[in-house]
Amino acid sequence: MSLSTIAKVLAGAAVGAQALAYAFNAGEELLRPPGARSEEDFQARCVRCGKCIEACPHESIFAIQSFVSPSAGTPAIDARAKACRMCHDVPCVPVCPTGALRDVEVPEDIDMGWAVIDRETCISFKGLRCEVCYRACPLIDEAITIDYRINENDPLHSVFAPIINEETCTGCGLCVERCITDEPAIRIVREGWPIHENEEEGWVPTPRENLSGPSGEGVWQ
Numbered sequence: 463m464s465l466s467t468i469a470k471v472l473a474g475a476a477v478g479a480q481a482l483a484y485a486f487n488a489g490e491e492l493l494r495p496p497g498a499r500s501e502e503d504f505q506a507r508c509v510r511c512g513k514c515i516e517a518c519p520h521e522s523i524f525a526i527q528s529f530v531s532p533s534a535g536t537p538a539i540d541a542r543a544k545a546c547r548m549c550h551d552v553p554c555v556p557v558c559p560t561g562a563l564r565d566v567e568v569p570e571d572i573d574m575g576w577a578v579i580d581r582e583t584c585i586s587f588k589g590l591r592c593e594v595c596y597r598a599c600p601l602i603d604e605a606i607t608i609d610y611r612i613n614e615n616d617p618l619h620s621v622f623a624p625i626i627n628e629e630t631c632t633g634c635g636l637c638v639e640r641c642i643t644d645e646p647a648i649r650i651v652r653e654g655w656p657i658h659e660n661e662e663e664g665w666v667p668t669p670r671e672n673l674s675g676p677s678g679e680g681v682w683q
């Protein structure tokens with residue numbers, strides 16, 4: 463095999479790996495732009511025209527690159543890389559010609575999911591004061607608040623815990639983008655998406671009603 467052929471094979475393998483990564487992410491890590499309904503509804507309506515991508519002034523939306531995923535060419539947002547800025551006029555929605563994005567006129571209408579916090583890795587739950595996600599939130603004190611608690615096991619450190627109000631959280635992902643831990647301790651989930659409960663159990667589908675609870679049971683709030 464010639465050197466050029468080997469180079470082409472390696473390049474093809476790299477593209478394939480990237481495509482698979484995107485295909486994986488398309489179902490589990492990426493967000494749809496504001497105004498998308500269920501994934502089924504979105505896939506049926508989106509004609510991959512890219513108008514929402516052009517309309518986004520922050521370049522938060524990109525087209526999924528893949529040779530294998532049915533999501534190829536559809537728009538997505540990677541909150542960790544560049545979250546939605548919740549523009550006051552939400553310009554990505556009215557340009558959609560097919561209604562794949564619809565019924566969002568003001569930022570508060572946005573419902574891309576809701577944030578969940580990993581209490582095992584969020585440093586606020588370890589007694590350190592962070593509040594970066596709290597201060598990054600466009601809906602500070604509405605979508606996210608700080609719960610001050612005495613740490614019963616540690617009289618020297620109190621806990622300033624971020625708490626999500628999933629009814630008002632828009633899932634914009636700015637908290638995810640700004641989270642200071644290497645692997646973000648906060649992420650966005652939405653109906654029908656799997657979430658990572660812990661390393662041992664892997665990815666499991668978790669209904670919305672099981673994600674929160676006044677006692678904070680489980681890893682995710």
Ligand code: SF4
Pocket residue numbers: 495496517518519520521522523545546547548549552553554555
């Ligand atoms: S609301 Fe603004 S920042 Fe968010 S995706 Fe739409 S155009 Fe981009």
Ligand code: SF4
Pocket residue numbers: 507508509510511512513514515536537557558559560561562563
């Ligand atoms: S504007 Fe609508 S149809 Fe066009 S790519 Fe965006 S979501 Fe799909």
Ligand code: SF4
Pocket residue numbers: 576577598599600601602605606626630631632633634635636637638650
């Ligand atoms: S996703 Fe994060 S930053 Fe956006 S509204 Fe919800 S808590 Fe606030």
